[in-house]
Amino acid sequence: MSDLRVPDDDYIYFVGRALDGIRTVVGQLGDEHVNRRPRPTANSPFGLVTHCLGVMDYWCGTLIAGRRTDRDRDAEFTATGSAAQLLTAIDDARTRFLADLTHLRSDDPPAVPPDPAFQGPERPLTQGGVLLHVYEELAQHHGQLEGLRDELTAHAVPDFEPSLTWLRARRSVKWHRPGPDLLPTWVADMDFPVAPVVRRAVLEVLDRGDLGYPDHPDGLDPLAETFAHRMHRRFGWHAEPEKVRGITDLLAGLQILLDLTTRPGDGVILQEPNYPPFRATVPTMRRRALNLPLVLDGGTWRHDFERLPRDFSARVLLLVNxxxxxxxAFELDELHRLANFALRHDLLVISDEIHADLVHDPHRHIPFATLGPEIASRTVTLTSATKAFNIAGLRTALAHIGPDRVRQRWDGEPPDIHGVANVLGVEATRAAWEHGDGWLDGVRAHLLERRDQLATAVKTMPGVRLRVPDATYLAWLDCSGALPGQDAAAFLERRARVFAGPGPDYGGAPEWTRLNFATSTEVLGRITRQIGAALENP
Known part of the structure; x- marks a missing residue:
């Protein structure tokens, strides 16, 4: 065979091309995909590239330059991090590689014998052969990385503009239960893919196979510190971690609290209209529902205390804010009215603040417990990441229990009677609250656009009124001018093929309906066009 030699410049050029190709793919994947695995048995892009850089560092740094490298081959494949970190690692590896090449003696044996555990070629190598093996690894892994990219992005959808086809393939209740002929706007779920930071956190737990019993040795709820830090950072509330208790969802929290603090026959004040499961809980637990009506006053929803039952007596005020x-999003003066009312009647306040992260500018969320020490000492705040980050199926929430006596009763219950933390839910919530603000900013901007899209469409519907919401992705529509005496939700289902929330389920009149606008521009456009067409020919 002829004396085959590869010129130095050619070798460096083609290694550089391979590294540039790897770099390009990492940039294409971004943080959303760089830590994902398309299949349980596949590598993540981050792990594959980290392994590739480990090969370069060991085979060039140690076997050619004689530089000591501490390499854990197994750990390379499980490494995680951001796309930016990986791009920096590629650049650093290229710099070290070029420096290592200055020690090259092509015909000499390696500076040290190759470690057989690193699975190199099964033949004696010169230093020139070592370099060929490095290029072999780079070329091979560049191709594998492109394959991973193609698998991971094949079914990707825009964060906030999912197609109707993608949505109809969902198996959760919002899209699955109404069937393929209706456009659902009923359940308070958003129609968007999972936030990348949340997806990554869940996949990391699964990749570790870490679904065993969790370890929380300090006695605090695993989300207590994360919750307290977030409340202070976003709302100026100095929540106390030691007062946090984990629950599966807010409804469970409400039921536990009513069981601990009231007895059958006791009165529970709840706003009307209200979330249907809250409305159902009170009579089901044999407590007496005392409805506190919300009325529109100059375009603002206010509480009408004069319309409480004359035989008023209550132990609890259930607030949804x-x-x-x-x-x-109730303003400070309205919250002070509620606080003074609670103090005057010695009420425990259970404050559902699950939509706190979804308040639209210029409005703001004010935690009820921030209204003063007396109020904080009688308020239990219920919240979760499930609404803002659309992870209700992970069943993870918490209660911040201000009253000492309530917390003592809670802690006096039998161990684990209220359930224990969901491992995936905890990690998803932690990721959302600690690293998800960028995604949340995006979803809030999209919701504001869809809110305004809906409000514009409603203006073209004679007899339909909407007080544009300050917060949430829920619109409370008054169709009494268009459909007097009719069941608005039933009409929309029958004539517009839109599945909305019936007003009476919330304590409203039949002409009212709740509509969820947390969907794509296209789907919301279809919904409003179908409603408009149905109303033109009722």
Whole structure:
């Protein structure tokens, strides 16, 4: 065979091309995909590239330059991080590689014998052969990385503009239950893909196979510190981690609290209209529902205390803020009215603040517990990441229990009677609250656009009124001018093929309906066009 030699410049050029190709793919994948695995048995892009850089560092740094490298081959494949970190690692590896090449003696044996555990070629190598193996690895992994990219992005959808086809393939209740002929706007779920930081956190747990019993040795709820830090950072509330208790969802929290603090026959004040499961809970637990009506006063929803039952007596005020279904973020003066009312009647306040992260500018969320020490000492705040980050199926929430006596009763219950933290839900919530603000900013901007899209469409529907919501992705529509005496939700289902929330389910009149606008521009456009067409020919 002839004396085959590869010129130095050619070798460096083609290694550089391979590294540039890897770099390009990492940039294409971004943080959304760089840590994902398309299949359980596949590598993640981050792990594959980290392994490739480990090969370069060991085979050139140690076997050619004689530089000591500490390499954990197994850990390379499980490494995680951001796309930016990986791009920096590629650049650093290229710099070290070029420096290592200055020690090259092509015909000499390696500076040290190759470690057989690193699975190199099964033949004696010169330093020139070592370099060929490095290029072999780079070329091979560049191709594998492109394959991973193609698998991971094949079914990708825009963050906030999913197609109708993609949505109809969902198996959760919002899209699955109504069937293929209706456009659902009923359940308070958003129609968007999972936030990348949340997806990555869940996949990392699964990749570790880490679904065993969790370890929380300090006695605090695993989300207590994360919650307290987030409340202070976003809302100026100095929540106390030691007062946090984990629950599966807000409805469970409400039921636990009513069981601990009231007895059958006791009165529970709840706003009307209200979230249907809250409305159902009170009579089901044999407590007496005392409805506190919300009325429109100059375009603002306010509480009408004069319309409480004359035989008023209660132990608990259940507050929903931001409010479902009206989408109201109550302002400070209205919250002070509620606080004074609670103090005057010695009420425990259970404050559902699950929509706190979805308040639209210029409005703001004010945690009820921030209204003063007396209010904080009688308020239990219920919240979760499930609404803002659309992860209700992970069943993870928490209660911040201000009253000492309530917390003592809670802690006096039998161990684990209220359930324990969901491992995936905890990690998803932690990722959302600690690293998800960028995605949340995007979803809030999209919701504001869809809110305004809906409001513009409603203006073209004679007899339909909408008080534009301050918060949430829920619109409380008054169709009484268009459909007097009719069941608006039934009409929309029958004539517009839109599945909305019936007003009476929330304590409203039949002519009212709740509509969820957390969907794509296209789908919301279809919904409003179909409603408009149905109303033109009722």
């Amino acid at each position: 931001p409010h479902n279904p009206t989408g109201t």
